[in-house]
Structures are given as structure tokens and as C-alpha cells.
Amino acid sequence: MNPINKQPISGIGYDFIPKQFLPKGKDEYYLRNKQNRSGINYRKLSALEIEVLVRNRNTSDNWNNILVSDAFNPELVKNCKFFGLVRIGKLEPYYLEFHSVKLQVGLYNSTIISCDFGDNVVIDNVHYLSHYIIGNEVIITNVHEMGTTNYAKFGNGILKQGEEEKIRIWLEVCNENAGRKIIPFNGMLPGDAWLWSRNRDNEQLQEKLKEFTENKFDKLRGYYGKVGDRTVIKSCDIIKDVWIGSDAYLKGANKLKNLTINSSPQASSQIGEGCELVNGIIGEGCRIFYGVKAVRFYMASHSQLKYGARLINSYLGNNATISCCEVLNSLIFPAHEQHHNNSFLCAATVMGQSNIAAGATLGSNHNSRSADGEMIAGRGFWPGLCVSIKHNSRFASYTLLAKGDYPAELNIPFPFSLVSNDTANDQLVVMPGYWFMYNMYALARNAWKYIDRDKRTDKTQHLEYDFFAPDSMNEVMHALQLMEQYAGKKALTENIDTVEIPAGIFENSKRKIVVLKTSKSYHAFKELIIYYAVEQLLQFAATVNYKTADELFSQLPKKQKRSEWVNVGGQLIPVAELNQLKQKIVAGKIKSWDAVHAFYAAQAKQYxxxxxxxxxxxxxxxxxxxxxxxxTYSSYLQSYLATKIWMVEGIASSREKDYSSLFRKMMYETEAELEAVTGKLKENSFILQQQEELKKTKAVVQKMIKLSRL
Known part of the structure; x- marks a missing residue:
């Protein structure tokens, strides 16, 4: 039986905060009054204004509880039912226009319970509007139900007075068994989610992070929902316990419940038709359209969900897009792309700059007795069409998986590699350095485009998009060691192509593991290390004063030992520094998430x-x-320049294949038609940019070589 309570009508709009939770000496509006920062001076209605309101078919349980500003116009309020304390700002004879929809300022055909309104709002045909504070020039039209409960949490995983722990909202990221669950809070950065989801054996750290979250909020009941200035809400069904920033646009949503929707004039968030979003936090500048379903989720700023995407128990990083597919129990770092209807991602930590192709099924099968498998993919992860992999699997940075059903768990330590499942010969094939040898254009362009598309207004965390970085270069160093171990250092100088790896290391099976292009990738990796070092040295040289090479050398870091690094939500941080952070948190020297974020900012400056x-x-x-x-410096500079030339030529030649392939050209009657459709190769802006950069680099390197000879 539905628990329907029958109470006197005089109770509508009052006693919002249950008496047992109301502080001594406070009324039910004390939190509402703190939340309302409009600065409007409200007054009671005049007798004439009440007469006009009644004539316009408005009703109120008590006209003395309708407060208005001095610029209130009663003629702009028609056919509304008011209950409880309602405060109305300026109403002037204008209309508000948004996307060609023009609506008269005022309150019309609505039931309004205990709400505050800013200046010149449009409230039209809202069947039920309860306990909201509405900003200036807001449009709300054709909404069935919009209300706030006294225990609203707006998507944060907190508890209110009198609530039991079992109702707390957690995000069960990285693992379906909830063993890495985290508590969402507004302002959670990707690094926070990663830090909390790891270190599960450190109980003191876990408890401190929970305390940080609890301390960001109070347990008081009675906060109202808010709608920021210039926000537009139209044709939505249910909006319950939702906090909405300024300049947001909500249209045609089915259900929005227990959410924070961050939005601002600089980064407007939008939610479109058919969406159902429950228990989540949405960052500034997000776009959510066309039948999206999201439950227990966090979307960092400037991310997108589109075309029926399903996001459940997951954290989606900044500047990421998920369309059409299903993502469950995952922690996804910034700059992630997943566009296809039959893509599936489950129980994964994907470390950014990733692209999931159609038909990819990542985490389709657990190889244990329960659903507790995981997958970790380094930056630049790119599984190809119809790839299927099993838990547990781990991939080094910039791993490309060729189409195939991979039958066993994988552990690929070689970065920039192409991995193939050779079913004909029943073997796993790995080609290290594939991107540099065969697809330099995509590798370089992706690094550039992620920087170009980073729309964050809050850049507390420095996101690394360069493929030459401490995480990937440590993997290159490890790859060199593995090649020497399995092939022999001497053999690698003899241009060997194929090396077999013992079974059970790269794949949890007894079949052969074959490494292709071994000598070529070995030498390429060594060149890349030199390139990486000289590139950083040149960047440093551009920031300091020196007259001779020795003066430059004297300003270089003295520390010699190579350090371990970790990808903390897209920000690369030395392991030693991260360990100090954790120790300070446990010791109580770092006492809040704000202090953790200050650590990220400090690391960004030192990076x-x-x-x-x-x-x-x-x-x-x-x-x-x-x-x-x-x-040696002169020698390294020459090697660097040779590698730079090779890379820029590789960028152009890998793109040129799209113009020379017969199977590409057969779509077009003439060369001119091909260029009209795809653009002219010689006018490719990215290639031209790289070639121009090479000219500048040549000049700088030649100058440095001359300097080294003085």
C-alpha cells in the first residue's frame, strides 16, 4: 500500500524542517535566508496589489506571506496558487527570449510553495514548484514537478541529521565488488578519485579522505534547491533535489534527481531531451543529450554524454565524450573518447587520451569466482574494432589493440605498441614502437588536439598530454631492459626481427608470445630517450640566462637517479612526492581536500x-x-635534430597514405574531387604547423651546436 498521508491543507508550505532537527531559537527559514543572496528588499503586499492578484485568479493560503520588491507588478502574476512564504523580486513588462522562444516576464499557471524569486523571472505552467531559490532572469516553463526535500544532498555522498549510513551514495569505481568505492563531492578532481580508489590497504588514509568529504558539508536539514541567474528550464518532467548553477539550459529531461549541475557564464552546462540522471554531480560546461541514462556518477567539467549513453557508478574526467555506449564501475581520466553504440567498458581505470572503438568489449568476462576483476590502461589506450579483453589486464601507455577476441588476461609492458591476436598461429604478437614507425601523424596530432580542446576554467591539476613524459619514458626504459633480457644486448645490434617471450608473462596462457621489429624498436626507443632529454633541455635553456654551454650545464638539476612516477588523474607526480602527501594526510598535517588540491597546484609548478x-x-x-x-651535448643535439626530422617526415608520410591508397582514391572520380572532400594534403594545417616548428627548431639547435663548440 502506498504511504499516502492526509493532513490539513494549512500545512502546505510550512514546517519544511522537522521540529526535532530545528536548532533552538531558529525558524524554518534560517538556512533559506542565508542561501538567498539576491540583496532584494522585500515588503508585504498592499491592499490594491492583493485585489489585483485575486482578480487575476491567484490564490494564497495567507496573503501576508507573499513578500515582494518595490518594483513588483501584480498584473504579471496570473492563475497561480501560493502556499507558505513566497518572496518575489522585480517584475517588469518585458519578455525574455532564448533560442527564439519569447515568454512574458511574470508568474503564470503554476503552483508555488515556499520559494524565492529574483528579478524579472518567467515561471509559466509549472505544475509543482517547491522550496527553490530562483535567480534573476530565469525561465522555467512547462515543468511537471520541481521540488526540494529537507534532506537534499544535491548529489554529494553525505548524510543529513537522523540518516543511517546505509543510505549514503557511493561511487563503486574500478571494481564491481565495491572494494574501491569512493564518496562523491562537488569539486572532486580526477586525482582525488584516483587517490581514494587506490591505497585500500591504508585504512588511516581511507578514513581521513572520508573525513575530508564529511567536513566539506554540514549535516543540517533545510537547504533549498537553487537555480542560478539566466538559467533556462523547459519541458522537463521531474526535477527533485537539484542544485543548478547560472546560465544552464535544461530541456526535455525526463528525470533529474539528487544532482549538482555546475554552470557559469563562461562554461554553460546543458541537459537535453529524454535524459534521466540520478545521484550525480555535473561539472561546468558539460553537455548531456538525447536519452542519456546516468546513475551514481560524476562528470568533470567540459565532458559530454550523448545519444543514449549509459554511465553508472563511474567517474568521467574532464574534456571527455561518451556516446551511445555503456560504461560501468569505471574511473576515466581526462580526454577520453568513446562514441559507438556497441562499446562496453566495465571495471576499468583508463588513464586518459584514450579512444574506444566500435564493438570493443572491455571487461566482458571475469576470470575469478566473483565479479571482482579490473583493468588498468595507461595514457593513449586505443582498442580497435570489436576488441574483447578479459579481467585482469594491464596496458602500458599508448597501447593499440588490433581487432580480436583476446582469450586470456594481458599484461603489456611495452609502450607505443601494437598488440595482435594471431589466431592462425595461436600466438600473441606485440610490436613495440608501432606508433612512431607507422602512425606518427595520429600520435602527434592527438597530443596537439588534447591541448587545444582543454576547456577547463579550473586547471588546478596540470594534465600531461605529451607522449614524451615521465610515465611513458619510464616504460620505454623498462622496455629496453626487457628486450635486452629476452633477446640479448648483442643480438639486438644484429637487426633481429622476431623474439619469443616465455609464455605466462605477457598473457595468462601457455601459447607463444612474439615480439616483432625488435631491433628496430630497440634502437628507436634509445633515440626517443635522447630526444626526450634534449627536448626538455632546450625548453629549460629558453627560460634561463647563459653565455656558454658550461654556464647552461651548471644550472641543470644535480640529481642523477631516475625516479618513479604515477599518473594521478592525468597529472604526473613523482612517487616520492605522492608518498609524502599520503603520510601528511595520515599524520593530520594535510586536513582537507582544499589542501590536497593545493598539493596538486604546487606539483604543477614544480613539474x-x-x-x-x-x-x-x-x-x-x-x-x-x-x-x-x-x-656529448653536440652529439645529442644532432641526434635530436635527426629524430625531429624523422618524426615530422613520419607525420606527413603517414597522412599521405590516405591520399595515395587506391582503395581511398576509388571513391572519387578525380583527384580534384578527393581534395574537395578531404582537403588538400599540402594545405593540411597540422602538417604545416609541424613543418614550421621544425624550421624554428633547426635554427635553435644549430645555434646550440655552435655554442657547444666555443
Whole structure:
């Protein structure tokens, strides 16, 4: 039986806060009055204004509880039912227009319970509007139900007075068994989600992070929902316990419940037709359209859900897009792309700059007795069409998986590799360095486009998009060691192509593991380490004063040992620094999420110097030296320039294949038609940009080589 309570009509709009939760000496409006920062001076209605309101078919349980500003116009309020304390700002004879829809300022055909309104709002045909504070020039039209409960949490995983722990909202990220669950809170950065989801054996740290979250909010009941200035809400069914920022646009949503929708004039958020969103937090500048279903979720700023996408128990990082597909129990770092209806991602940590192709089924099968498998993919993860992989699997940075059903768990330590499932020969095939050898255009352009598309207004976390970075270069160093281990250092100099890896290391099976292009990738990786070091050195040289090479060398970091790094939500941080953060949190020296965010900001400032130190330590470890000399510096500069030329030529030649392939050209009657459709290769803006950059680099390097000879 439905628990329908029958109460006197005089109770509508009053006693919002249950008496047992009302502080002594406070009335039910004390939190509402703190929330309303409009600055409007409200007064009671005049007898004439009440007469006009009644004539316009408005009713109120008590006209003395309708308060208005001095610029209130009663003629602009028609056919409304008022209950409880209602405060109305300026109403002037204008209309508001948005996307060609023109609506007269005022309150019309609505039931309004205990709400505050700013100046010149449009409230039209809202069947039930309860306990909201509405900003200036807001449009709300054709909404069935919009209300706030006294225990509203607006998507944050907190508890209110009198609530039991079992009702708390958690995000069960990374693992379906809830063993890595985290508590969402407004302002949670990708690094926060990662930090909390890991370190599960550190109970003190876990408890401190929970305390940080609890301390961001109070347990008081009675907060009203808010709608920021210039927000437009039209043709929505149910909006319950939703906090909405300014300049947002909500149209045609089916159900929005227990949400924070951050939005601002600089980064407007939009929610479109058929969406159903429950228990979530949405960052500034997000777009959610066309039948999206999201439950227990966090969308960081400037991310998108479109075309029936399903996001459940997951954190989606900044500047990411998910369309049409299903994502469950996942932690996704910034710059993620997943566009296809039959893509499936489950129980995964995907570390950004990733692209999931059609038919990919990542985490389709658990290889244990319960649903507790996981997948971790480094930056640049790219599974191809119809890829199927099993838990548990782990991939180094910039791993490309060729189409195939991978029958067992994978552990791929080689970065920039192409992985193939060779069913004909029943073997796993790995080609390290594939991107540099065959698809330089995509690798370089992706790094550029992620920087170009980073629309964040809050850049507390420095996101690394360069494929030459401490995480990927540590993997390159490890790959060199593995190649020497399995092929032999001497053999690698003899241009061997194929090396077999013992079974059970890269794949949890007894079949062969074959590494292709071994010598070529070995030498390429060594060149990349030199390139990485010189690139960082040149960037450093552009920021300091020096007259000789020795003066430049004297300003370089003195530390020699290569450090371990970790990807913390898209921000690369040395493991030693991260360990200190965790120790300070446990010791009580860091006491809030704001302090954790200050740590991210401090690390971002130190990152260029740390990256330079890391690059030089990689170089010294590779070459077996301990310092730069003029002779070695000149040699490294020449090697760097040769690699730069090779990379820029690779960018152009890999793109040129799209113009020379017969199977590409057969779509067009003439060369002119091809260029009209795809653009002219010689006018490709990215290639031209890279070639122009190469000219500048040549000039800089030649100058540095001359300097090293003085």
C-alpha cells in the first residue's frame, strides 16, 4: 500500500524542517535566508496589489506571506496558487527570449510553495514548484514537478541529521565488488578519485579522505534547491533535489534527481531531451543529450554524454565524450573518447587520451569466482574494432589493440605498441614502437588536439598530454631492459626481427608470445630517450640566462637517479612526492581536500623542473654517463635534430597514405574531387604547423651546436 498521508491543507508550505532537527531559537527559514543572496528588499503586499492578484485568479493560503520588491507588478502574476512564504523580486513588462522562444516576464499557471524569486523571472505552467531559490532572469516553463526535500544532498555522498549510513551514495569505481568505492563531492578532481580508489590497504588514509568529504558539508536539514541567474528550464518532467548553477539550459529531461549541475557564464552546462540522471554531480560546461541514462556518477567539467549513453557508478574526467555506449564501475581520466553504440567498458581505470572503438568489449568476462576483476590502461589506450579483453589486464601507455577476441588476461609492458591476436598461429604478437614507425601523424596530432580542446576554467591539476613524459619514458626504459633480457644486448645490434617471450608473462596462457621489429624498436626507443632529454633541455635553456654551454650545464638539476612516477588523474607526480602527501594526510598535517588540491597546484609548478631532471636521468642511465660535456651535448643535439626530422617526415608520410591508397582514391572520380572532400594534403594545417616548428627548431639547435663548440 502506498504511504499516502492526509493532513490539513494549512500545512502546505510550512514546517519544511522537522521540529526535532530545528536548532533552538531558529525558524524554518534560517538556512533559506542565508542561501538567498539576491540583496532584494522585500515588503508585504498592499491592499490594491492583493485585489489585483485575486482578480487575476491567484490564490494564497495567507496573503501576508507573499513578500515582494518595490518594483513588483501584480498584473504579471496570473492563475497561480501560493502556499507558505513566497518572496518575489522585480517584475517588469518585458519578455525574455532564448533560442527564439519569447515568454512574458511574470508568474503564470503554476503552483508555488515556499520559494524565492529574483528579478524579472518567467515561471509559466509549472505544475509543482517547491522550496527553490530562483535567480534573476530565469525561465522555467512547462515543468511537471520541481521540488526540494529537507534532506537534499544535491548529489554529494553525505548524510543529513537522523540518516543511517546505509543510505549514503557511493561511487563503486574500478571494481564491481565495491572494494574501491569512493564518496562523491562537488569539486572532486580526477586525482582525488584516483587517490581514494587506490591505497585500500591504508585504512588511516581511507578514513581521513572520508573525513575530508564529511567536513566539506554540514549535516543540517533545510537547504533549498537553487537555480542560478539566466538559467533556462523547459519541458522537463521531474526535477527533485537539484542544485543548478547560472546560465544552464535544461530541456526535455525526463528525470533529474539528487544532482549538482555546475554552470557559469563562461562554461554553460546543458541537459537535453529524454535524459534521466540520478545521484550525480555535473561539472561546468558539460553537455548531456538525447536519452542519456546516468546513475551514481560524476562528470568533470567540459565532458559530454550523448545519444543514449549509459554511465553508472563511474567517474568521467574532464574534456571527455561518451556516446551511445555503456560504461560501468569505471574511473576515466581526462580526454577520453568513446562514441559507438556497441562499446562496453566495465571495471576499468583508463588513464586518459584514450579512444574506444566500435564493438570493443572491455571487461566482458571475469576470470575469478566473483565479479571482482579490473583493468588498468595507461595514457593513449586505443582498442580497435570489436576488441574483447578479459579481467585482469594491464596496458602500458599508448597501447593499440588490433581487432580480436583476446582469450586470456594481458599484461603489456611495452609502450607505443601494437598488440595482435594471431589466431592462425595461436600466438600473441606485440610490436613495440608501432606508433612512431607507422602512425606518427595520429600520435602527434592527438597530443596537439588534447591541448587545444582543454576547456577547463579550473586547471588546478596540470594534465600531461605529451607522449614524451615521465610515465611513458619510464616504460620505454623498462622496455629496453626487457628486450635486452629476452633477446640479448648483442643480438639486438644484429637487426633481429622476431623474439619469443616465455609464455605466462605477457598473457595468462601457455601459447607463444612474439615480439616483432625488435631491433628496430630497440634502437628507436634509445633515440626517443635522447630526444626526450634534449627536448626538455632546450625548453629549460629558453627560460634561463647563459653565455656558454658550461654556464647552461651548471644550472641543470644535480640529481642523477631516475625516479618513479604515477599518473594521478592525468597529472604526473613523482612517487616520492605522492608518498609524502599520503603520510601528511595520515599524520593530520594535510586536513582537507582544499589542501590536497593545493598539493596538486604546487606539483604543477614544480613539474617542468622535475620533468627536466627525469629526462636527464634517463639519458645518463641510457648512456652510462653522469654529466653533460660539450662533445656529448653536440652529439645529442644532432641526434635530436635527426629524430625531429624523422618524426615530422613520419607525420606527413603517414597522412599521405590516405591520399595515395587506391582503395581511398576509388571513391572519387578525380583527384580534384578527393581534395574537395578531404582537403588538400599540402594545405593540411597540422602538417604545416609541424613543418614550421621544425624550421624554428633547426635554427635553435644549430645555434646550440655552435655554442657547444666555443
Amino acid at each position: 617542468p623542473q622535475q620533468k627536466l631532471q627525469h629526462a636527464l636521468s634517463c639519458l645518463f642511465e641510457l648512456t652510462g654517463t653522469t654529466k653533460l660535456t660539450k662533445e
